Amino acid sequence: MGFLDAIPNKHSLQDSSSFLNTTTVIALCLFFALLCACIVIGHLLEEHRWANESITALLLGLCAGVVVLLVSKGRSSKILAFNEDLFFLYLLPPIIFNAGFQVKKKQFFKNFSIILMFGVFGTIISFCLVSAGAFLLFKKIGITTLNIEDYLAVGAILSATDSVCTLQVLNQEETPFLYSVVFGEGVVNDATSIVLYNAVQSLDLSNIDALTALKLLGTFLYLFFTSTILGVVAGLLSAYIIKTLYFGRHSTDREVALMMIMAYLSYMLAELLSLSGILTVFFCGIVMSHYTWHNVTESSRITTKHAFATISFIAETFIFLYVGMDALDIDKWRSSKASAGTSVSVSSAFLALVLIGRAAFVFSLSNLLNFFKSAESTKVEFRQQFIIWWAGLMRGAVTIALSYSEFSDSETTSTQDSALMITSTIIVVLFSTVVFGSITKPLIGAVLLRHAKPTVSDATDIASLEDLRLLFLENGDPSDGGNNQPSPKASNLRLLMRYPTSTAHYFWRKFDDKYMRPMFGGRGFVPYVPGSPTGAQDETS
DSSP: OOTEEEESSOGGOTTTTSSSHHHHHHHHHHHEEEEEEEHHHHHHTTTTTSSHHHHHHHHHHHHHHHHHHHTTTTOOOOOOOOOOOHIIIHHHHHHHHHHHHSSHHHHHHHHHHHHHIIIIIIHHHHHHHHHHHHHHHHHHHHHOOOHHHHHHHHHHHHTOOOHHHHHHHOTTTTTTHHHHHHHHHHHHHHHHHHHHHHHHHHHOOSOOOOHHHHHHHHHHHHHHHHHHHHHHHHHHHHHHHHHHHHHHOOOOOHHHHHHHHHHEEEEEHHTTTTHHHHHHHHHHHHHHHIIHHHSSSSHHHHHHHHHHHHHHHHHHHHHHHHHHHTTTTTHHHHHHHHOOOHHHHHHHHHHHHHHHHHHHHHHHHHHHHHHHHGGGSOOOOOOHHHEEEEEEEEOOOOHHHHHHHHHOOOOSOHHHHHHHHHHHHHHHHHIIIHHHIHHHHHHHHHHHHOOOOOOOOOTTTOSHHHHHHHHHHHHHHGOOOSSSSOHHHOOOOOOOOHHHHHHHHHHHHHHHIIIIHHOOOOOOOOOOOOTTTOOOOOOOO
């Protein structure tokens, strides 16, 4: 975090022996006052259709930047300078972890195939289209100093959706299918975009061939699976330690502290090993909610749920204030030396490429998935496709962070064009968050909730796991005891082909109950606390 000299240093406020800089203290006081204002205004606008806390924080940040710009008489508008390390190391991890910790796991994994399809293949399609479009359009606008690496970086930067804003504009209770798909895709999308961006930096672009493309694919698969495995291992390790050592018999504080530290440690280990910290901490949150959370005492369960949600909420608000303040970086705007027409042209080109790139994969991949589904109720309707497309148009801090990383210290691109790329990216983030974000809620109400249908499911004909168990018995499960029944393997395969999601869930539950929960705890495990009654019931899955 960089604290700038936008506010005059008043030595009368600072004792000569103090180790704190007055400018830093004033900047922090102002920033925390703005955080409080965001919380109060967000509460007052809770039921408002067009506003949410993300937009409120962004606009307050812009207003604060304008005030500082006026006070400093145009010299500087910054209280805080945008720093990629602050964002990726301190603000993003608690948000993604809490999303994994609070997500409805059954709904998320039910739609895992479409999440992976959009998050991986969709991001690659968008990356290719945006990169090609930027290459064709920018030279006509008059930007000539960008090289092929810059164009590919632009494709990766603009393909990163805003997972944070998705949490604000979609409701997990009202639209569970849309929430799980758009947010799940956003997490995988961010990880894919960052992997693509890093791959672009490391590729030898002077010699691109089929082998290079295969190496890129292999690198992505390696990062995806190793990052996921690391998150799962970290979550299981925390569950095993807490279950085995009974931390709650001495101190519930240790339980809460261990969960927080191990979650953050998983993210830092992923970054240390050059993996995707976003995927790691997300799956760590899912595993901790499934096992570790059930192993702690009742008071720790309440504490962790509220503590994780509170830290995530503060980090989300901080990010949007941060982005809003940084948008009026007067030095960056002056460095671009671009006319208003050029700036509008580049920003419009960015927005058009974002719209086209997302539409290209959402509608095509949705219809491809629908082609392989026989039941009408399991298909993704056009109205849902439209909302998925619209809700994923928002760009946020990940986009800005990657833009700064690529263009702030570029040695090959001119200073003017680098500054123009950053300022145009900021315009896209502001426009997409305020305009697309404010319209999403009423759009969902108008398009979906008035024409609500049963939730999309891969198992419409199977009401529960008990019904699925009966189907297994009828088709030759060994417990049936009949010698004339079809072989279990044939029936299992037939059910897996007909009801893939429910069948996989059925087998996972059997494996989980028989092997995983006895070792790692989970639902049904009652932690020992001296002086407290045993047999406490779990509240949530």
